Amino acid sequence: MKKKLFSLLSLVLAGSMVFSGCDAQSEAESKGGSEAQYTIGISQLVEHPALDDARAGFIDGLKELGVEVEIDYQNAAGEIPNTVSIAEKFKKDEVDLIYTIATPAAQSARQVTSDIPILFSAVTDPVEAEIVDDWDQVGANVTGTSDKAPIKSQLKMFKEIDENIKTIGILYNTSEANSEVQIKEVKKLAPNEDLEVIAVGVSNVNEIPQAIDSLLKKVDAVYTPSDNLIASSIELIASKLIDKEIISVSAESAHVESGTLITNGLSYYELGKQTAAMASEILVDKKSPSDIPVGVAENIVNTVNIDTLEKLGLDKGLEIFKDVNKVGK
Incomplete structure (x- = not known):
């Protein structure tokens, strides 16, 4: 009898620990953080100060928002065919999100996958480049921030x-x-x-x-x-x-x-941070990219x-x- 009571008590305690863990996770998520770790593939057309700043701002922005990520950074060295190969790699690796920096990188990612969420930055006119359908109603799995100058x-x-x-x-x-x-x-x-x-x-x-x-x-x-x-x-x-x-x-x-x-x-750094906020909405808040309008620089x-x-x-x-x-x- 004692053995049965002990087993029953053990099950009750185990159950309470499971629910406590769920409550703790829910509480963490309600505060804007996430205990999950996401994989983000970054496809950058070429390295120069502006695009590097867009990447640094994005990564720093995710840290500030408490989003735990593993970054796979790939540089296309200015070669458009490389942006296609990079996008295909990210698709094969089943990353949680692709962040593209510059127009050709975004165009290639959109061409390769319609399932993985895609964010772009350093794109002047995403409609003209046929990356999104409209600035507000972007359609599909792609949105991001424009570097359109005043x-x-x-x-x-x-x-x-x-x-x-x-x-x-x-x-x-x-x-x-x-x-x-x-x-x-x-x-x-x-x-x-x-x-x-x-x-x-x-x-x-x-x-x-x-x-x-x-x-x-x-x-x-x-x-x-x-x-x-x-x-x-x-x-x-x-x-x-x-x-x-x-x-x-x-x-x-x-x-x-x-x-x-x-x-x-x-500032491309600030534009990258602005795009990071979109990534948090998609990954943590489970918002669809199609519901997020294209953003423009908030600070000039x-x-x-x-x-x-x-x-x-x-x-x-x-x-x-x-x-x-x-x-x-």
Whole structure:
């Protein structure tokens, strides 16, 4: 009889421990954390400061949100076929979520899987790139954050620095959809600021030195768009701009940190953190990507490179250079 009572008591205690464990897990999840560990595959088109920041912000954002993850980071080294192979690897590995950085990486992931949730960042126009159906009603298994720049306010900066600027030049990658979208927008808005645009396209990094030298002979100032090929050579471009005493306005702060003059732009690090919040919604809250609209940068900051400002001999007292984020020193 004692043996039966002991066995019964053991079963009761075991049962209470199971329910206590469930309650503890529920409590942890209700506080926004999760005891589960998720696997996230990160597909990055190429390594340069802006895209690296988008990755770092995403990883740090997940840590801040208490989401336990194992990261499988893959760099496509600028080769689009590699983004397809990376996406196929993630599909085979059955990762819980794919985070794609730059348009080709997102396009390839969407092409490869319709089941695994996909988030993107550093994509200018995801509708034009056929990654989502609509900015609000994204459809399917893909959503994310856009790095669309506030081009209108950025173009206004040229005249605020020097009212004599008439012609601006743009160097861009002819095979990058994001760049084509930006060039179209700049050409549309520039006449409103009494600016003419000369755009020169390149297809690979080896063409950049000659192209920028040729462009600088024809323009008063330069606008650098959010373009992965241009970003990979931005230090070279910035150096040539300074040598020729050419004012530059950039689409993003990473360009300014590398030597261009100024931007009224986004932080890719913060954009990555913004995307991490979406990942938490999908993984922890079990929200469908199709129910999450595409996000745009929540924080736009004026950033100026002080070294470049001094080398160009510009007036630091100009209103545009006041109350800005300063880099370069």
